[in-house]
Amino acid sequence: MDGAEDTGIGWGTKRGEKIVGSEKQRHHRVQLHYLKISSYMKLCVAAGVSLGLLVGVLKFFIAILNLTSPVQIGSIVAAGFLAGLFTLIATPIMFGFSAVLFSLVSYYPTMLFLRKKNGFLLEGVFDAVDAAEQEEAGKST
Numbered sequence: 001m002d003g004a005e006d007t008g009i010g011w012g013t014k015r016g017e018k019i020v021g022s023e024k025q026r027h028h029r030v031q032l033h034y035l036k037i038s039s040y041m042k043l044c045v046a047a048g049v050s051l052g053l054l055v056g057v058l059k060f061f062i063a064i065l066n067l068t069s070p071v072q073i074g075s076i077v078a079a080g081f082l083a084g085l086f087t088l089i090a091t092p093i094m095f096g097f098s099a100v101l102f103s104l105v106s107y108y109p110t111m112l113f114l115r116k117k118n119g120f121l122l123e124g125v126f127d128a129v130d131a132a133e134q135e136e137a138g139k140s141t
Contacts, residue, residue: 034114060085063087
């Protein structure tokens with residue numbers, strides 16, 4: 001295939017490339033030394049909500065299979081499909097709030113770790129955004 005390898009990221013892509021839409025994007029490596037607390041919180045919350053969604057979907061299917069398992073939220077008691085629906089909605093929210101607390105507690109130890117280890121290497125598709133572009137985007141919305 002013309003030097004193309006199957007890397008698991010798309011058919012006909014060379015190592016380090018990813019097809020997004022109709023464009024090929026190149027993977028870049030970035031050495032991370034420091035991260036603002038707001039960015040760290042965004043990463044933690046995104047991971048927490050994603051994990052919460054996964055757990056919520058699993059709990060939803062378990063609640064559907066076990067129609068007699070009750071869920072109590074305050075004075076409301078539900079079972080079956082309604083219980084699964086409650087857990088599907090509530091679990092990502094609870095995991096997101098837990099991730100906010102986790103990020104506040106773990107930020108300084110993580111930055112200390114980055115300083116001691118001289119950062120760590122990240123690999124992915126990154127877009128460089130200048131401060132001027134960010135201000136323009138903020139004013140237009």
